[in-house]
Amino acid sequence: MGWRQPRIGRTTGPLGLDVGHHSIKLSQIELGPGGPRLAALASRATPPGVFDGDGYLVDPDSLAGALRDMANELGVAGADVVAALSTPSAHVALLDVLAEPDGDLAPAACQQLAPLLDYPLDEASVVLRLMRTPPYNAVEPYAPAYVKVLACAMPAALVVALEQAIESAGLAPLVIEAAPLPAGHLLLGDGAGPASVLVGDLGATQTTWTLWQDLLPVFVTTLPLGGQDLTEAAAGVLGGDPEAAEAWKLSDPWDESLPAAAAVADQYLKSLLQAISALAQPAADGAHESAPRWPMSLIVLHGAGALLRDLAPRLAEATGLRVEWLDGFARLGMGIDGSLPNEVGRYLPQWANCLGLAWRQWVVEG
Ligand SMILES: Nc1ncnc2c1ncn2[C@@H]1O[C@H](COP(=O)(O)OP(=O)(O)OP(=O)(O)O)[C@@H](O)[C@H]1O
Ligand SMILES: [Mg+2]
Secondary structure (H helix, E strand, O other), X not given: XXXXXXXXXXXXXXXXXXXXXXXXXXXXXXXXXXXXXXXXXXXXXXXXXXXXXXXXXXXXXXXXXXXXXXXXXXXXXXXXXXEEEOOOOOEEEEEEEEEOXXXXXXXXXHHHHHHHOOOOXXXXXXXXXXXXXXXXXXXOOOOOEEEEEEEEEEEHHHHHHHHXXXXXOOOEEEEEEEOOHHHHHHHHOOOOOOOEEXXXXXXXXXXXXXXXXXXXXXXXXXXXXXXXXXXXXXXXXXXXXXXXXXXXXXXXXXXXXXXHHHHHHHHHHHHHHHHHHHHOXXXXXXXXXXXXXXXXXXXXXXXXXXXXXXXXXHHHHHHOOEXXXXXXXXXOOOOOOOOOOHHHHHOHHHXXXXXHHHHHHHHHOO
């Protein structure tokens, strides 16, 4: 992909593209006198069979076709794209890296990252982001100092395949990183967010919990479990009919008249809770300097799986924490006047990653 100056306008950012296993979401934001404004917004179902069960992009042509159609419909052909991908093989870690004055952080960061991956580092595509440096008066000007670096690694083959799909759709990929970080940046990016918050991305094929503390994503964990698994498990107890199972999921999963299906929903909730409580345990090897502090006060959910009826109150009851949805539009001061299409309003939490991508770039680099 290489580096080049983003070809974005003074006030319009690149396209934010969230490639999910269930749907593809695209948005573009323009900065007007009254604040951020939506310049483009679109979503469509991910073509079936584009990803395999391990999250690899096995049919880039179909993905490119869907992206090209979306770009043409929106009139944004040729635009720059910042993209996020949800994949179980993404690894995200906040590293403490000893920075030498005028030195390159990348080798030291990659050395720390390598043992965390379950594939060789030279098969990974790594995005590094400097998150925090010590205050200028806290270190000697020419002494090495620890800095916080956010490392995001994904299999290079997957990233290259996505880049090629974006390019053959007539768009220009700038950055590709792992969902769900953009949503957290959107929630906390202006520094006004809560000191400690657990952000959950509840997608179709995976669930990611990110613990943000003092505006840093100190811990990220991914469960290979999503809304699609819930539907499949429910189909197993509802006579094998996937449509009936999806309808059950979208209506009332804890419906007492279907106790076998309600037990499936219970099991799903239990898995989510187990992952949350695992976050509360300090790493056995003491590897995380910032072991999560517990308890927190707030869980914020996004991804359309967050819409599962009764999930939020049940999570709240089980954890004793406040549970909210992330409405990315409201976060950016958009849509509060009722100007969003109904279809968007119905699936508000699914837009958080996409909006976070579109928004962050022009604030940071625009
Ligand atoms: N009202 C609802 N109640 C429960 N689940 C819902 C609801 N609406 C959508 N879903 C589920 O949300 C999932 C899709 O969420 P989302 O769009 O965030 O996924 P994705 O980003 O495409 O997937 P992934 O992030 O796993 O790659 C699907 O499993 C869908 O059935
Ligand atoms: Mg997703």
